[in-house]
Each structure stands twice: as structure tokens, then as C-alpha cells.
Amino acid sequence: MLQRLLPSRPVRLLAVVGLLAVLAVPACGNSESSSSTTLPPVPESDYVDQTGKAEITIQAVDNSYRSQYTKVSPGTKVTFENRGRNPHNVIAVQEGQFTDIPTDKFQPGDSGTITVPDTPGEVPYYCSLHGTPRAGMVGRLLVVADK
Ligand SMILES: [Cu+2]
Incomplete structure (x- = not known):
């Protein structure tokens, strides 16, 4: 037992x-x-105010976006210009927020246009050649409703 x-x-x-x-x-x-999946917060005072415009331009240089943080109205067309000596791209961190600008269409001298969403909110993007969604060559659009 x-x-x-x-x-x-x-x-x-x-x-x-x-x-x-x-x-x-x-x-x-x-x-x-x-x-x-949580991005670092960007204070609203860091955004360049481009609201009230139907079309704006953001430059890509080696290796950053100018302006990096841009406040826009809903539905704004944003043209990215590659003013650098290197290829870049513009990739939405949240897939589907806009149509990405791929590397083969964003060589030095190229430009590409995206349309921001109609709904207010943040639209973060990055260059996958020189950054990650969180760091490196990153930028952010802030869509704010028209007054
Ligand atoms: Cu880049």
C-alpha cells in the first residue's frame, strides 16, 4: 500500500x-x-499648420521628411517630393489609411500624391528604407475638422 x-x-x-x-x-x-503598436505621442505644438488648403507639399530629404509633423484638413491632397540623393518611400503605419508611395516611384526627383482620410485623426507614415514605424525617417499628419 x-x-x-x-x-x-x-x-x-x-x-x-x-x-x-x-x-x-x-x-x-x-x-x-x-x-x-503604440506610437510615441507628438505634442500638437510640433505640427506645422497647413489646414484650410486643398493641396500641400512635403519634401523627403536624406533622411527625413520636411515638415515632419503637418496639420491638415480632411481630404487634403499631399504631394511628397523626393529632394534627396537617395530613394525613399512613404508607407502608412496603419495599413489602408492612404495608398503607399513605393520606392520604385519615389527615386530622387520623383513626386507622389496621397489623399488624407476624411475623418479627423493621426496619419503616421515612415520610410521603410531609413526607418521603422516608430523611429528613424518618420512623419505624421494630423487631420483636424474644418471650423
Ligand atoms: Cu528614406
Whole structure:
């Protein structure tokens, strides 16, 4: 009787340790994924005000956008001009907010036009050759409703 009970103790201990490990892993994974999708905030005073215009221009140089942060009205057409010596591109961080300007159409001297959404909000973009969605060659449009 005693010999049949003894082996079950270490087995039960292993089961408890295994359960704790399973519970701990998803908690770590969730906090990492949520922080990587949140962009650093940009104060509204950092934005160049270009509201009330149907069309504006933003330059891409090596390696940044000028202006980097631009406030626009809904539906504005934004023309990006590559004034640098290197190829660049303009990629929407949130896929589908506008049609990306690909590298093969944004060589030095090229320009491409996007239309910002009709709804107020932030429209972050970046150059995938010289940045990531969060850092490097990044820019942001702030769409604000007309008064
Ligand atoms: Cu670039």
C-alpha cells in the first residue's frame, strides 16, 4: 500500500510547476505586443499648420521628411517630393489609411500624391528604407475638422 502511494508525490509536484509555467507565459506576451503598436505621442505644438488648403507639399530629404509633423484638413491632397540623393518611400503605419508611395516611384526627383482620410485623426507614415514605424525617417499628419 505504502509503496503504491510514494511515486505519485513527485508526479503531482511536476504537474503544479508545469501549470504555473503555462499561466506565466501568456501574461508576458500580451504586454509586449501592446507596447510595440503604440506610437510615441507628438505634442500638437510640433505640427506645422497647413489646414484650410486643398493641396500641400512635403519634401523627403536624406533622411527625413520636411515638415515632419503637418496639420491638415480632411481630404487634403499631399504631394511628397523626393529632394534627396537617395530613394525613399512613404508607407502608412496603419495599413489602408492612404495608398503607399513605393520606392520604385519615389527615386530622387520623383513626386507622389496621397489623399488624407476624411475623418479627423493621426496619419503616421515612415520610410521603410531609413526607418521603422516608430523611429528613424518618420512623419505624421494630423487631420483636424474644418471650423
Ligand atoms: Cu528614406
